[in-house]
Amino acid sequence: MNKTLRSITLGKFVTIASAGLILVSASASADTLDFSGLSIGAQGSTVLVLPNATITSFGSDIYVGAAGIDHEICALTGGGNCEADLRVDFSTAVNSLSFVTSGWHSGDHIDVNVYSGASLLGTVGHSSNGLVDLSAFSLVTSIYLDDSSIGGAGMAYDHFIFAPVPEPETYAMLLAGLGLLGFMARRRKESAV
Structure with a gap:
């Protein structure tokens, strides 16, 4: 040659x-928070550690299957409603984040505070069942679900989908x-x- x-x-x-x-x-590639391996019911803890995130309830417990869907979570209050605040801390920064709410009743409302490190990127209000699209925010390290429900039973959360930010x-x-x-x-x- x-x-x-x-x-x-x-x-x-x-x-x-x-x-x-x-x-x-x-x-x-897209990644998810997977609750399918958890037993339905109260988890007996306010902290849930997953491979790609840590979830913290600011209520009495974390509950799986609250709205009759086996793979969703909520933060229980002492009264047994899903009205406590919840924080999701991702293991690495993420982009293209979204999740689904269910179990909504009249009076239920959350404000989703989106953070990159200690910086608040923005807040999205949500008062219905359905998709919460946070894809407008980049390098998200945590979200804080501030529940201000009045008269409802609170909401449950599922189908957290996101794209991990590539490592250096x-x-x-x-x-x-x-x-x-x-x-x-x-x-x-x-x-x-």
């Missing part, structure tokens, strides 16, 4: 490998891949001359 053909073949391989590295390093090593791999592509493009241009 002559030198020019070998250089072109190597260049194509490096380009394909670099593009693959860039795609792998740049992609972030991922960005280093992305930069290395881009640098390799630039090097190969320069090398091709020089060998064409």
